[in-house]
Amino acid sequence: MSVSKVYFTDFHTEAFGDGLPTKLKKLIKRAGIADLDLEGKFVAIKMHFGELGNISYLRPNYARAVVDVVKELGGKPFLTDCNTMYPGSRKNALEHLECAWQNGFTPLTVGCPILIGDGLKGTDDVEVPVVGGEYVEKAKIGRAVMDADVFISLTHFKGHEMTGFGGTIKNIGMGCGSRAGKTEQHASGKPQIDPKLCRGCTRCQKECANGGLVFDKEARKMTVDQNNCVGCGRCLGACNFDAIYFVNDNANSTLNCRMAEYTKAVLDGRPNFHISLVVDVSPNCDCHGENDIPILPNIG
Incomplete structure (x- = not known):
């Protein structure tokens, strides 16, 4: 496995200078997003639209910045996430889209369509073999996620009651799993x-x-x-x-391993690019209907 190259910028902005969305555009261009062949390709941008009542999710402005760059490079972007397996405002596609709209994610604000990756009831998935997997033989991934030619993750870090912290791997592995896939990842302990x-x-x-x-x-x-x-x-x-x-004392660690293998299933064999923001790091996941004050300052 090759070591990833990481590019970083902080959240400082100068008076009459670039705003944060413009800084994000410059960062991902510097990090080589143009090296991906995006011309005419369907590009899935996986993010979290936030649960109603929680306002620590990433602002739509960040999504718009990524969408603009993808379109500039000839890609056909769409924002996506899959349905949840617990009560809330994102357990089916209709409520999920309504939640996204209320939290500011609309085709007008983000500049592209929004698709729920595993369909109306979370049952529209694809079984994807996990090459070399120890915990998962075939991952159940939302069909729209797997139909995309290129995959981009856009996420921020936050606390989580079972995984400690949720970041890019959780955004991809758990987030791209259909309802059946999410159930499978959690099945190691009750x-x-x-x-x-x-x-x-x-x-x-x-x-x-x-x-x-x-x-x-x-x-x-x-x-x-x-x-x-x-x-x-x-x-x-x-x-x-x-x-x-x-x-089961290893339930949490097994969940993390399955989540990593689900992430491998999503990314294996196709171009991918990952953007992580250390901003609004709430103690609990964006899946909660509330959020607390950040547990550390915004970093970059």
Whole structure:
């Protein structure tokens, strides 16, 4: 594996000088985006449109800067993401697009179409072989993502309850997985609930989209339905009392390995380019319907 060349610019701007979108355009040109053959090619720009209520997602202005450069080089760009496997405003394509529009991502603002990669209900996927994979034989990737000729990731770092931090690999590996693909990546562990620590607040149940949590009204305790639980870990992040835990100690590390292999499936054999911003690094993922203050200053 060859070592990547990394190009960096900070967020400083001079009075009457370039704004941040212009700086981003200059950076990706300097980093060699023009070396990709984009003429007449379909270019998927994978990003996160943010959950409603969360405003730490990347601004549409950054997406527009990348789109403008791709179009300047003759490419046919579209912004894309795949549906989620948990409750929220992005679990099907109709709500997902509505969410994107409300958060400022429209064809008018970003300069290109917006496509939900795995279709209306998250079932439009392609099984992509993972060459040399140890954890995944065939990754289930959104069809529109795989139909693109060129792949560009545009992401920023943020905290995550299961992976520690989410960045480019999470944006690609988890983000490009269909609903079935996301379920497969999380399938290495299912949580248990310590009844001594559970307060019966039901906060965790609001995060479960699969009927994996059942509240015992008599005991005033939450329990896990092992048949319905998909191991997504949303309940783990929602519990303020440390009552929820994984029996499988390597569940998180296995999730990261599967996510890396899904990323390989998305990128293998086609031109790709990656843009990461260290900005608005919230403690929790953009998938949450809220965000806290950044845990470190914006860097570049």
